[in-house]
Amino acid sequence: MTKIAIIGAGMAGLTAAQLLKDHAAVTIFEKSSSVSGRMATRRADPYSFDHGAQxxxxxxxxxxxxxxxxxxxxxxxxxxxxxxxxxxxxxxxxxxxxxxxxxxxxxPGMNAVGKFLSKDLNVQVKSRVHSIEKSGNQWSLVGENYRNLGNFDWILLAIPAVQAAEILPSSLQLQEEVSSIKMxxxxxxxxxxxxxxxxxxxxxxxxxxxxxxxxxxxxxxxxxxxxxxxxxxxxxxxxxxxxxxxxxxxxxxxxxxxxxxxxxxxxxxxxxxxxxxxxxTKKQGNATHFIDQSKNIGVCGDWVIQGRIEAAFTSGFKLAQNVLITL
Ligand SMILES: Cc1cc2nc3c(=O)[nH]c(=O)nc-3n(C[C@H](O)[C@H](O)[C@H](O)COP(=O)(O)OP(=O)(O)OC[C@H]3O[C@@H](n4cnc5c(N)ncnc54)[C@H](O)[C@@H]3O)c2cc1C
Structure with a gap:
């Protein structure tokens, strides 16, 4: 079965994973201790705050x-x-x-959305991806302290543009496109x-x-x-x-x-x-995601479209549809 790594457990990454999970072995890597990304909720008893998306x-x-x-x-x-x-x-x-x-x-909080969407997915929390390398036909993911996070056939980055640009190899055309986006x-x-x-x-x-x-x-x-x-x-x-x-x-x-x-x-x-x-992110052009089908790598996130939860969904959804047709 095709192995797919998704970096980021926000709306974009979780959407992509939901579409792909029945067609490939999907693993999500998330740097935080919980899922949902900017659909975030913080407790400070007896209070709770949705301190990201409202x-x-x-x-x-x-x-x-x-x-x-x-x-x-x-x-x-x-x-x-x-x-x-x-x-x-x-x-x-x-x-x-x-x-x-x-x-x-x-x-009871905005983060309930990410919790619901991740219930039946393989999410590795507290797993920051530091770099990615192409080795043969596969991508290897490198975590903290050079820990090998595994080898995958496809890799999808579903993280903010600046963070994606840091991880993407500069030899890829889409690295330049992603770098140009301001958040x-x-x-x-x-x-x-x-x-x-x-x-x-x-x-x-x-x-x-x-x-x-x-x-x-x-x-x-x-x-x-x-x-x-x-x-x-x-x-x-x-x-x-x-x-x-x-x-x-x-x-x-x-x-x-x-x-x-x-x-x-x-x-x-x-x-x-x-x-x-x-x-x-301010409203962008017509793109919904970035994909390099010759290298089996894609990038999605709200910022490709604009800073909204529905945009994050659309970006993850469209990227996953384009990956699906290659499987
Ligand atoms: C203050 C604020 C208010 C907002 N208000 C609204 C609103 O009212 N309505 C609305 O529609 N939208 C709102 N938004 C925007 C909305 O939150 C985003 O559009 C949406 O949540 C983005 O989802 P995403 O999956 O693209 O990215 P994110 O939610 O950012 O998910 C990316 C995930 O990747 C993880 N990650 C990053 N780098 C790495 C790495 N190297 N390795 C592993 N994991 C990594 C992050 O921890 C994060 O969980 C708001 C955002 C903020 C911050």
């Missing part, structure tokens, strides 16, 4: 079909948030997501309170500020903890301040929340910050 929508039939089992089993639920748009300190728009298309979230950073601020703040929204898009997003994490279905707030910086502020001391960045972003909502959040009981170096 929600997603489903437009294409392929994606709707793919997520149907997760909706049927309650892993995905619609988040009927009271949504507002804040311009500086003013609410300029408001609507209820219950009145529009579903804004899906994992239950933007983001800081996530996690705030836990003993009492709810008197605000009248669950999710807010913020403009005219160094923050772009505020959500009340415990307003999502299945979150039982006390009042918790998740804040995202703008991508441009994160990139311009990527080396700032974490405590200073946290204080600044809290002051920006106060500017937007008129409440001091600096006194939250729980305060933490996480930096995403590769969070988002």
């Amino acid at each position: 929600f997603f929508s489903a437009k294409t039939t392929e994606f709707k079909n793919f997520i149907a089992p997760m909706i049927a089993t309650g892993v995905l639920k619609p988040w009927n948030a009271r949504f507002v748009e804040i311009e500086n300190a003013d609410i300029v728009q408001s609507r209820n997501w219950a009145d529009s298309y579903p804004h899906f979230v994992g239950d 933007e950073g983001c800081f996530s601020v996690m705030l836990g309170f003993t009492e709810p703040l008197p605000i009248e929204f669950d999710a807010a898009l913020v403009r005219g500020n160094d923050i772009s997003w505020i959500s009340v994490n415990n307003s999502k279905p299945g979150r039982e903890g006390p009042f918790s707030m998740l804040v995202h910086s703008t991508n441009s502020w994160a990139d311009a301040n990527s080396h700032m001391d974490r405590g200073q960045a946290l204080d600044h972003l809290c002051s920006q929340v106060r500017r937007a909502i008129g409440h001091d959040v600096g006194n939250a009981k729980h305060k933490a910050i996480h930096q995403w170096l590769y969070a988002n």
Whole structure:
């Protein structure tokens, strides 16, 4: 049976693995201790925070079909948030997501999606791939401390562009294409309170500020903890301040929340910050993935299309379809 290695257990890698698993021996290598990638959830008892992706929508039939089992089993639920748009300190728009298309979230956390998709897959966690080498007709994967992670007929990279470019041999044409893609950073601020703040929204898009997003994490279905707030910086502020001391960045972003909502959040009981170096990608051209069929190697990820969960799905799906026809 053809042996396929997939690097990365986010939406793109897990999608590709789901399509290929009945046709090849698939192994996923994931550097973190858990799956799901940027569909991430962090617990800080009694609080929990989706500190990466907040929600997603489903437009294409392929994606709707793919997520149907997760909706049927309650892993995905619609988040009927009271949504507002804040311009500086003013609410300029408001609507209820219950009145529009579903804004899906994992239950009880965004990482429930990756957990569901990886249930029947061979995922090696805590397995960072450092380099890959072609040996004969196969690819060998090298992990930490030069550990041999095995030989494979195909290798699919489903990791952020910068990380993929570091691993791809420079002799491959697609290395140059992948290297040219720019990803933007983001800081996530996690705030836990003993009492709810008197605000009248669950999710807010913020403009005219160094923050772009505020959500009340415990307003999502299945979150039982006390009042918790998740804040995202703008991508441009994160990139311009990527080396700032974490405590200073946290204080600044809290002051920006106060500017937007008129409440001091600096006194939250729980305060933490996480930096995403590769969070988002602007909308790209028409490509969905990269593949070199003469070398049995492919690359996928949201960043080929744009920084969205559905884009990550589409990229992994299209790459896997192209691998399938060669098997
Ligand atoms: C702050 C933030 C907010 C977001 N908000 C939204 C939103 O509201 N809606 C939406 O649709 N999208 C959102 N996104 C984007 C969404 O999270 C991504 O589009 C999607 O999760 C990307 O999936 P992926 O599989 O392409 O990559 P990832 O999720 O990044 O998965 C890549 C995986 O590869 C692993 N990895 C990396 N290098 C190696 C290596 N060398 N060896 C082994 N493993 C490796 C990583 O640990 C990771 O698990 C957000 C992202 C962030 C960061």
